[in-house]
């Protein structure tokens with residue numbers, strides 16, 4: 386199976402599926418946003434839950450599953466539809482086997498969560514029911530893992546926790562620390578096909594710093610190195626960081642500027658739906674009203690500008706218009722276009738793909754030469770898109 390990254394059109398929000406090139410076709414889903422309109426067959430909104438189910442594999446009982454599901458942070462536009470579309474609880478009690486395939490809830494073999502991010506999000510706003518269901522399931526799995534002393538935990542009970550937190554106590558082998566690289570998904574060694582490096586959430590020295598990071602939409606930030614096949618590791622680097630704000634990207638640059646390799650990417654999910662606030666401390670709207678230009682923060686921009694040859698920046702949001710709105714922000718789009726210009730890269734927007742009036746999932750296949758440009762229209766798939774052969778080989782391996 387070819388490795389791929391698929392961005393589903395969910396308006397302002399994230400829902401991204403990574404498929405690995407291993408024999409099992411391991412899947413990692415980052416966030417979910419399924420609006421009621423997307424579930425309504427009488428509504429024109431793209432049925433992304435169907436799109437997702439169509440791409441997933443079924444287990445031997447005919448249940449759709451993902452090998453891993455990561456919630457970058459518990460905001461509604463990253464967890465909406467979780468309770469409806471995902472199964473929570475012990476797998477032995479799965480109740481949907483007699484239902485039609487499209488109504489069977491998706492099994493999560495291993496849940497990826499962050500207790501730090503959850504705690505910070507709870508400080509700044511109320512969590513939705515979907516977020517509460519996710520958090521409850523994360524805690525159930527952590528308890529099962531603890532009781533088993535982190536050995537022999539069954540599929541459906543497995544969990545990874547991103548970020549070390551004083552309050553969470555000993556987490557044994559389920560803890561991934563900041564800057565740690567890992568190559569196991571659902572306890573399978575997929576090191577020939579995948580390495581994830583966890584860059585955030587960043588730890589805080591004290592409460593004031595914790596508050597600051599909370600206000601900056603603390604999120605799980607991962608740089609995934611995805612192989613095209615077992616012989617070409619690192620064919621595609623995918624950097625995704627939820628809604629992390631400018632302060633967080635600035636810190637990441639200060640921390641990694643001497644060795645920025647961990648920030649390099651072929652595909653970047655533009656943070657916070659192409660928000661200006663991931664690149665700048667100033668308001669885009671206020672500056673526009675005054676007729677001035679809001680200033681970009683150089684450190685944050687550097688963190689988000691570690692492009693590899695032919696890099697793509699994907700804004701997961703509605704159509705980006707030349708106005709005062711943020712997110713998505715016109716100014717951020719222009720800045721990202723400048724960032725990819727030197728490497729002949731491309732900025733894309735899920736709300737404009739394949740057109741502004743009708744959207745479809747935006748899928749990059751990962752070849753030995755890197756990610757391939759998705760076709761502009763599904764019907765033109767054969768004619769459009771840059772062929773793998775036309776791309777310059779990547780400097781990394």
Ligand SMILES: [Zn+2]
Pocket residue numbers: 397398399460462463627628657658
């Ligand atoms: Zn968001």
